[in-house]
Amino acid sequence: MNLAIGNYFVRHAQSCLSALGQLCRQPAGSLLTIGVIGVALALPAGLSVLVRNGEAVAGQWESARDFSVYLQPGIAMDTAEALQQELESSADVASVVLITADEALAQLADSSEYGEVVGVFDDNPLPHRLVVRPRDDAVPAGLATLADGLEQRDEIDLVRLDTAWVARLNAILDLVRRTILLVASILTAGVLVIIGNTIRLDIQNRRAEIEVSKLLGASDAFVRRPFLYAGFWYGLGGSLAALLLLIVGLLLLSGPATRLSELYGGSFQPLGLAGSTALGVLGGGLVAGLGGAWLAVARHLAAIEPKI
């Protein structure tokens, strides 16, 4: 019994390796097929890496939800501090920082670009400013209401609320994510068809062998096995080709991306290939490989019946 089980595994191993051998005997055709599968799998995976980077950038800019409340020029410090306390007690607000007109002028004087301009003024033309940081769970609509209410008040000159574009960016990323899912599904189906068709041709080329095997009493499982293993190898080869393309591609992009980030003064580090994405590429390739082979085998093997 143990011997029979041992033989079973030995036969599978033989079948698996001989399928690989078959692929290696036609290197040009096999590499072409594997290359096409690689490109088809790399495309959605590459896009998903880009989106992940986009999300990371958007996350860094979450602080852009802060909004500035400029008071009317000449408002007293007491009023500004009272307003600061009032805002801090508001439900949507996490913290409020008061930047007084003097502090603002000092900052301006320190800056290289405008430092000389400051000396021109006799009086400080700058107003007090409150920088309001909303709570993380504050919804955009609530913030908009708060900002509108503030703008109505006499002591407040201007409220600058800049959250709209962050919301838009997130919406765009959502759309891109959905598109990637769609593209990935279509391309995986494409890979399924490519492998199915390759296996179909394989079956046609080995028709004589299949007929003779069936004549000699080969079961369907026996006849099916080498083709399923061929599908497995195509899927595995295609996935590895896709990962290679992704790694090389990301390596080429990481330099310019870091430079761009530095120009914006950001500390943003471009994200590479996530483990889950790599596993997805591998899994997608193997599923499409085995699935495509199975479809071809189910359709075409049954049609081959031995004739004498």
Place this chain on the structure above:
Amino acid sequence: MIRFENVTKRYAGGQDGLREVNIGVEQGELVFLTGHSGAGKSTLLKLIGALERPTRGQVLVGGRNIGRLPPRQIPAHRRQIGMVFQDHKLLPDRPIFDNVALPLIIAGLGQREVQRRVRAALDQVGLLKRERQQPGTLSTGEQQRVGIARAVVSRPRLLIADEPTGNLDPELSLEIMQLFGRLNEVGVTTLIATHDLALLDRLGGRRITLSKGQVVRADN
């Protein structure tokens, strides 16, 4: 071993392959199936190998009704029969050894056993030294002997051959038939279809003659 009971085979086109055939072959017998081409010899062998199903009647091999065999059980049935074909059906891109080993690999035997049995079968047909050669480098007669080695390598109890000497000259044909005779002597039930009556006259043996799908003569 083999029993046909009122077997009729009608092909999809409407022509009859066999009509109301009743025959029996006992265990260990050597029987020649004769008749002109188109008489139904091949149809009869196909029914035994479950390559076709009878339209009516029963085909019994070793007590089992082959006509009613579920498709899943057909491979196991074929593994119990050795089949030899007129065009030998060797795989041209595999060495002789691999061709003969195929039935054993299908049956799932271990590597050692495969080597032992393939060598024994090739020795039996006198081609042991040619095991690494491709079939294309052998003569037609030698290729047919490889076909016979492949048919007997899994030690079947039943051997069927469809015109095994169809492409051979009389000298080689006799040689092949004598080979079948030797295999039969060790107990393999053998059924050989041939239209070479001159050859049969030299060999003797029991004959079943078919004409237009019907048995016209069956020796006892």
